[in-house]
Amino acid sequence: MHASVLRYIDQVARLGSIRRAASVLNVASSAVNRQILKLEAEIGTPLFERAGNGVRPTPAGDFVIRHARETLARWQTVTSEVTALSGDLHGEVRILAIPASIVQIIPRAVSILCKAHPNISFGIVEASPKEVAEEMRARRPDLAIVFIDRRHGGYEVLSQLPLRLGAVMKPDHPLAGRRELTLTECAAYPVVMLSDPWLLNATAETEFTHSGAQFRSTVLTNSLQMTKEIMHAGIGIGFFTPVGFMRELQSGELVHIPLQEPGLRQSEVGLLIHRERQNWPTVRTVAAHLMTEFATVATEIREIAAAAERRKAAAIR
Template structure:
């Protein structure tokens, strides 16, 4: 059916199904009953099935008619949502986007990715929740976040992976002019490590096991920022996960150095979104921005 015919016919079907009579629907719509009946017959001919059962006392939707009405109502709802989002795009309304990220992504990568989006979309309210990677995935599945970043190991059931980006694990040490550090030297000093909520802890445990070194941290914490500050204070060595092409340095007084002789496992960040769900315009714009940002880094 043509779109204009479809829209007009939808209003006819709604009134006919509500009133149970073509004649009464014609009176309400101020259209001749014969005109409505002709359009109904035309639609049934094009679809190849009857849409109404005709009885002496009126008409009633068939199963095919019920299905068509359901689909047409969904189409109308989608059109209203599209009109709403177009108003958002024109700046007539404010959008909102919710992002969930792990702590490991906050250093350098997230500020760079977010800054461009915030500058380009000043009317969209953006909220960022920091959580452990496994929790990020659950938040996306539960609808608590529009999309997220995670370092959770594959597979990732329940979500769609939009992009992936390799991260590198580096030793975090006070600045002393070195360009790299051996694993032996790294473990010769007190080690400040993330707790089990961070995948960085898994990387350190694996590196120590492969090197035959017993990992005996002097402190653990779920705050990577606290550990970074304690490394700056000279309390020991730590680790940091960075995207090489987005890393701007560990900060004043600190150095992020490659670990020599360390067979570190890969760490991959994934941009994830809910599977099989519609998204508001603000979320679509934000996800697309992150996709292009990651593509640019990889390209």
């Protein structure tokens, strides 16, 4: 089958709409529809069910879509390998990431890569936990920086960053001198919450059932930058790993106090690579730089924790 038909089928299946697929592909809707109808006539069976404003694959369509994606992936591998023979890397690398890594890990790697390989482009998507699950299930990203989950099939873990969820606040906050905190203790003060607090929900619900506490959310937002501004202003406590706050923690503008709850004591952010794309030169090169940043961040987190312990010890003396 011709490459353009494969791309049409792939995009229509992803977007569930011939019109939206045509817009992404920058071609006329009639051209996309005509090619699909022609292929359906050749095969002798419909590939998509047309309903209202959208389409969905038939069982036969599922087979063809899988073939299209596998063929496109293999072709991308071939073209990347051929291009890499000259040392000139081309192509887009799609990265899915939790907000904290977009703040801290990715920019430094991309900055180096853009200078060394100016023909590599990046499609970087910041995702909530719900969006992460959807994107990983569809296997869209080449690389992902997300909380490690055994359900992320089709991906290999390249690097792991052990992290501790904690309460982030100004250094003059009444709780800032503590070594650890419980959610109940934090609930006595105003908090700023992300719209999707992921693993806090179940743990907080269990603990608050026994303690009778309840969070008083001064601000609810889906913006990491907004939470930083709120905490800088001393308006509320936030709950995060240290990764998104490295600069503020290093400078002492904010402090990170680990949470005691067993379910929150250890989280792991991983760098994941698509198994079928891990040999693409562009993806492999970007992954190598991100692995270096993972190691750098791990060192910085240890240094921040050690500095915080020294400050607390000095305050006691």
